[in-house]
Amino acid sequence: MADFMMRYIQAGQTSVANYLLDHFREVGMTTDQLLVYLQLRRQMDRGEQLPEAESIAESLGWDKQRVYQLLHEMIASKLMMITSVTNAQGQKADTYDFRLLTEKLSQLDVQTVQKEVKQEATSDRSTVFNQIETEFGRPLSPLEMESISQWLDEDHYRPELIQLALKEAVLSQAYSLKYMDRILLSWEKKNLKTAAQVQREKERQEPRRSAASGNASQASSQIPDVPIFKLTDN
Template sequence: MKNNIILSWIEEGVVSIPSFLFSEYKSIGLTDLECMLILQLHAFMEKGNSFPTLEELSNRMTLSLEQCSQTLGSLLTRGYLEILKGHTDQGIYFEKYSLQPLWKKLINHQLLVEKEQTEQQLKLEEGSLFTIFEQEFARPLSPMECETLAMWIDNDHHNPALIKAALQESVMSGKLNFRYIDRILFEWKKNGIQTVDQAKQQGKKFRSHQQKTKVEERKKGGTDTVPFYNWLES
């Protein structure tokens, strides 16, 4: 007897539900009851019944027919569900529920959350830039330097991570000043450098070229050159 029950459960199959729905349904404005009704709809649709009746839905829930109708109507009105209508290839008229509006709301919600997180992280990085610059310069920044740093962010739209990389490049080159850093950022932007990795590769490329030049000059009996790229002379 128990084996028959287990077999019937297995044959009944499973319903695939995006886990994101469980964690975010409240954030997109759904109540527990509405979410459960959507899950019941989804279960019917997975079984091939894309337009279950109010009776079928009500029988699975603690809702009366009237409550089920009201809840469905609210979900349709607020854009969480839609009813698609049409004709089959055989000309038979049909109606069916679609959960696409719900999935779109979830996707848009996630995109908004990610955008807010990115903006928040960017603000934190921008704020820390002033501290990092003052640490490297070993002094408070002047009003003009603060304005320049703000212009790199607001007017030139340089990524804070790239500004930090340009600062590090100037430190490595022994030319710690805002004019030099500004030139580095200008050259990177002109050459399409958008990430820190690309900036590092660019710096490595220039230093490799200077090292080669240094070796050639040694062979010719020339003087040593500084093995760092001089961005102000590019």
């Protein structure tokens, strides 16, 4: 057992990114190409910068020509390339370079994020349409749908802000996109871009409104009662 553990440790380890194992098919790599890649990495980690096809074939139990074909396919598919490196002694040597594979994986991640963002935006748009139709109690016309799309795409109003404007319109019993548009424009002039900012502005204005209402009530109470005389009385 001790001898086995010694050989096990001396054989070393090859580290492979789980992200590659999860997505190798999505970047155009076949299962056979992945096996070749793993064998290449294994030998390169041991110091062989350009492992021989014969050695790879022997490790996999394949024909040498099959390995040559797979290596050619991986280079043609831009999964790897052969570059020159300079060793510690100043000598140049060829090696397999997998930066192209890493770049493909990074682009895949960007595409995934973009797809998720697009799906989320589509979902938000549908939610806004559905909520307005529900509150208005009728389907939206094509012109109304275009107006709402302009709020989202051109004016860049957040869905939460449009939903808040809808709430304000419903409270005022004004079931109209024009009324909502006036609300949104008033918020835009005040540079209020989120529902939280609108709420804070309301809280800031509330004391002023309460004070104004109180002053109006007080002024009304100070008006003296004027007796009404009948001009016909003698």
